Amino acid sequence: MVDDNMTLTKTNTAKVKAVEPDFDDEDTTPPIKPGKEREPLRARIEDFSFFYADGFQAIKNVDMPILDRKVTAIIGPSGCGKSTLLRSLNRMHDLYPGNRYEGRVILEPEGENLIGPESDPVIVRLRVGMVFQKPNPFPKTIYENVAAGLRVRGIKKRSMIDEAVENALRRAAIWDEVKDKLNGSAYDLSGGQQQRLCIARGLAPNPEILLLDEPTSALDPIATAKVEDLVQELSESVTIVIVTHNMQQAARVSHRTAFMYMGEMMEFGETQTIFTNPKHPRTENYITGRYG
Amino acid sequence: MPDNLIMFIAVPFGLIMAIYLSEYARPAVRETVKPALEMLEAVPTVVYGFFALLVMTPFLQNFIPGLKGINLLVPGIILGIMILPYVVSVSEDAMRAVPNSLREGGYALGMAKWQVATRIVIPGAFSGITAAFILGMSRAVGETMVLAVAAGQNPNLTWDPREGAATITAYIVQMSLGDVAYGTTAYESIFAVGLLLFVITLAFNVIGFYLRRKFREAY
Amino acid sequence: MAVTTDGPMGAASKTNQEAFDAVSRAQKKDILFATGGLIVMAIAMTLLLTLIGDLVIRGAGRISADFMTSYPSRLPQRAGILSAWVGTLYVMVVTAFLAIPIGVAAGLYLEEYAKKGWLSNFIEINVSNLAGVPSIVYGLLALGLFVYGFNLGKTILVAGMTLALLILPIVIVSTREAVRSIPKIIKEGAYGLGADQWQVMWNYVIPAARPGILTGAIVGLSRAIGETAPIITIGALTFIAFLPPPPVTGDFPFLSFAWLNEGFTVLPIQMFNWTSRPQADFHTIAATTGVVLIALTFSLNGIAIWIRYRLRKGYRN
Numbered sequence: 057m058v059d060d061n062m063t064l065t066k067t068n069t070a071k072v073k074a075v076e077p078d079f080d081d082e083d084t085t086p087p088i089k090p091g092k093e094r095e096p097l098r099a100r101i102e103d104f105s106f107f108y109a110d111g112f113q114a115i116k117n118v119d120m121p122i123l124d125r126k127v128t129a130i131i132g133p134s135g136c137g138k139s140t141l142l143r144s145l146n147r148m149h150d151l152y153p154g155n156r157y158e159g160r161v162i163l164e165p166e167g168e169n170l171i172g173p174e175s176d177p178v179i180v181r182l183r184v185g186m187v188f189q190k191p192n193p194f195p196k197t198i199y200e201n202v203a204a205g206l207r208v209r210g211i212k213k214r215s216m217i218d219e220a221v222e223n224a225l226r227r228a229a230i231w232d233e234v235k236d237k238l239n240g241s242a243y244d245l246s247g248g249q250q251q252r253l254c255i256a257r258g259l260a261p262n263p264e265i266l267l268l269d270e271p272t273s274a275l276d277p278i279a280t281a282k283v284e285d286l287v288q289e290l291s292e293s294v295t296i297v298i299v300t301h302n303m304q305q306a307a308r309v310s311h312r313t314a315f316m317y318m319g320e321m322m323e324f325g326e327t328q329t330i331f332t333n334p335k336h337p338r339t340e341n342y343i344t345g346r347y348g
Numbered sequence: 349m350p351d352n353l354i355m356f357i358a359v360p361f362g363l364i365m366a367i368y369l370s371e372y373a374r375p376a377v378r379e380t381v382k383p384a385l386e387m388l389e390a391v392p393t394v395v396y397g398f399f400a401l402l403v404m405t406p407f408l409q410n411f412i413p414g415l416k417g418i419n420l421l422v423p424g425i426i427l428g429i430m431i432l433p434y435v436v437s438v439s440e441d442a443m444r445a446v447p448n449s450l451r452e453g454g455y456a457l458g459m460a461k462w463q464v465a466t467r468i469v470i471p472g473a474f475s476g477i478t479a480a481f482i483l484g485m486s487r488a489v490g491e492t493m494v495l496a497v498a499a500g501q502n503p504n505l506t507w508d509p510r511e512g513a514a515t516i517t518a519y520i521v522q523m524s525l526g527d528v529a530y531g532t533t534a535y536e537s538i539f540a541v542g543l544l545l546f547v548i549t550l551a552f553n554v555i556g557f558y559l560r561r562k563f564r565e566a567y
Numbered sequence: 568m569a570v571t572t573d574g575p576m577g578a579a580s581k582t583n584q585e586a587f588d589a590v591s592r593a594q595k596k597d598i599l600f601a602t603g604g605l606i607v608m609a610i611a612m613t614l615l616l617t618l619i620g621d622l623v624i625r626g627a628g629r630i631s632a633d634f635m636t637s638y639p640s641r642l643p644q645r646a647g648i649l650s651a652w653v654g655t656l657y658v659m660v661v662t663a664f665l666a667i668p669i670g671v672a673a674g675l676y677l678e679e680y681a682k683k684g685w686l687s688n689f690i691e692i693n694v695s696n697l698a699g700v701p702s703i704v705y706g707l708l709a710l711g712l713f714v715y716g717f718n719l720g721k722t723i724l725v726a727g728m729t730l731a732l733l734i735l736p737i738v739i740v741s742t743r744e745a746v747r748s749i750p751k752i753i754k755e756g757a758y759g760l761g762a763d764q765w766q767v768m769w770n771y772v773i774p775a776a777r778p779g780i781l782t783g784a785i786v787g788l789s790r791a792i793g794e795t796a797p798i799i800t801i802g803a804l805t806f807i808a809f810l811p812p813p814p815v816t817g818d819f820p821f822l823s824f825a826w827l828n829e830g831f832t833v834l835p836i837q838m839f840n841w842t843s844r845p846q847a848d849f850h851t852i853a854a855t856t857g858v859v860l861i862a863l864t865f866s867l868n869g870i871a872i873w874i875r876y877r878l879r880k881g882y883r884n
Contacts, residue, residue: 179590182458182586182587185456189449190449192447204454205458208457208459208590210586211586364608365608368607372601381612394857399621403622429615462597463593487699492795497842520706520800521799539707546701550699554696556699
């Protein structure tokens with residue numbers, strides 16, 4: 057949902073406001089709150105709301121657990137607030153003046169509130185990495201792209217950076233494709249390779265959570281399959297939250313799925329349950345293709 | 349010789365101003381400064397000649413002993429100032445053309461604004477910025493009136509900026525003012541000199557054009 | 568090499584205190600950057616505005632009806648810019664009549680009719696490079712071609728033609744950009760109604776591109792007003808104490824073009840001439856002429872910026 061032409065100093069991010077489905081939809085079933093998780097958590101989103109600078113409430117009182125080293129998917133129709141929620145987790149909305157958060161995003165196990173007044177958004181971004189919709193490698197070499205996050209952290213020792221770069225590229229399953237051209241431009245890679253490079257860039261500084269914002273929406277099916285395999289592999293070592301427009305993708309890669317609609321989280325649960333036995337009528341409408 | 353001075357002023361000032369406007373300034377500031385720069389681009393060059401000879405030179409003579417009324421230092425400074433609005437506005441355009449998704453990628457890694465500016469925006473806009481400076485330089489080289497007024501028309505090969513010397517363009521003006529008769533050596537010589545000037549600026553422009561196009565293709 | 572995986576505390580381990588420090592140092596540096604940028608910009612803008620302010624302070628006092636209606640004189644107290652501004656006006660009329668129709672037509676042709684290929688590519692490179700050719704080179708071209716080649720003499724007509732050549736690239740480029748920025752859907756809609764290419768051009772493309780074309784024409788004319796070097800090169804006189812014959816006469820057919828063939832001077836040449844004099848009194852009236860020149864070019868550019876601003880707002884919805 058990021059418009060390339062907008063400027064960072066504009067008061068707001070470009071956003072798509074929720075559009076009512078065009079069929080008569082009188083369903084008023086309240087959202088189903090997530091149940092208690094038995095698995096260890098990496099973060100808890102509690103009673104979270106988000107307001108854009110113009111006063112538009114894009115997220116309404118969302119509760120959602122994020123499981124440690126699992127993949128959590130957020131699905132829902134365009135404009136439901138899924139990207140907005142994701143971008144709240146690493147405080148991207150702080151780049152634009154006037155946006156406001158309410159509620160808590162607690163990072164476990166320390167219990168720090170990421171959106172609290174005492175948290176520095178820049179420090180939050182060191183702990184929570186992000187990969188964007190469109191591959192956005194920097195206009196630099198492949199090596200420097202991956203090293204960028206390490207340099208921000210003040211790491212200067214060449215051997216440490218070399219090691220971390222190789223490690224990240226291996227984890228992103230792109231090492232074999234780029235190991236001979238680390239000093240080549242990142243723009244010489246294909247779209248799918250660029251996106252995996254961006255994943256490596258996000259992984260290199262060892263974030264606690266990695267956010268993926270529709271990472272395959274600009275990729276062809278083969279490149280998409282590679283990224284999906286990668287997401288599943290990575291979930292053994294890092295906590296992942298992925299926003300996707302593609303329900304099959306959520307079903308394939310995630311352990312938990314959250315369904316959002318008009319800024320509210322309608323249902324949250326084990327991916328299999330959400331797709332085979334949804335409890336909320338809107339979830340059922342969505343996954344059976346009645347809107348989206 | 350004045351060329352070095354021009355770049356000495358235009359490059360650092362132009363770059364810093366462009367970065368400030370594109371990355372730091374509030375929209376209100378940018379929306380005010382950008383049109384102001386466009387207006388300043390429209391100041392006739394003969395007015396800059398006036399500034400050089402009658403404002404800047406007497407002012408600097410207070411500080412620099414031995415600065416002659418007609419010299420190379422002041423036209424250099426004034427030309428640097430003259431091309432500044434153009435250089436700033438073109439390179440700021442180039443910086444703003446760098447997609448915002450790249451900036452967000454930088455911020456997501458925890459970069460500060462200056463890191464985003466120097467590590468992402470400048471490399472991304474590099475060919476556009478270079479083109480801005482080359483085209484600005486080409487303007488300064490082809491500029492006539494400032495030099496004709498303030499650098500003098502004395503064919504003096506000197507490295508001392510406090511003295512005056514003729515430049516290509518000033519030479520043509522001097523010859524023309526003397527009402528060159530058709531077919532004389534003087535008449536032929538201004539054409540030879542003009543051709544040289546044309547070739548020099550054409551080279552600058554072709555490089556600038558090529559860089560700008562390359563930059564446009566990148567995004 | 569083993570692929571390391573990190574535990575729940577991976578990133579929060581010891582190295583992170585260093586990372587936090589590095590980041591907060593970088594954030595602090597940002598304040599320096601912002602302040603430094605502001606200072607540099609303030610210095611540069613102040614310098615530019617001071618220069619102009621100084622000119623105004625020196626010169627504005629002499630602006631008067633007398634100054635506008637007197638001829639230049641050996642005595643600075645009695646000198647005025649009548650012949651200069653009238654000359655500028657005449658030259659601009661010629662320039663506008665030549666540059667705008669030819670430039671717009673060329674721009675429309677290149678954008679709408681010309682086949683895209685190496686030829687149009689070549690022309691494009693040439694047009695944009697012509698815009699960067701020093702103005703004095705145009706003056707030399709005019710001297711060789713118009714003054715001596717065609718034997719037109721050092722007249723208003725030649726000056727107008729020279730400046731028209733000079734601003735032609737500006738008009739062409741802005742016409743092309745204006746046409747290019749028209750949403751395709753407007754043209755396709757018109758073709759869909761069965762309009763032919765000429766009708767689409769005349770009824771849809773030109774009206775939609777008009778503000779952009781106008782902006783380019785105004786910016787071009789404002790540049791032409793300030794140009795000195797090419798006019799000096801073609802040999803404009805600097806001391807003119809007469810006016811060209813008026814274009815409107817009392818006798819049939821009431822229009823006269825005799826003024827085209829007259830000698831002339833223009834504002835920037837008058838200013839150049841007075842600046843180069845040693846006497847301080849002449850410098851004052853040079854400044855006054857500069858104020859008039861800047862007022863002219865600023866108002867023209869102000870209009871152009873205003874049109875463009877309105878245009879941008881109009882397309883937003």
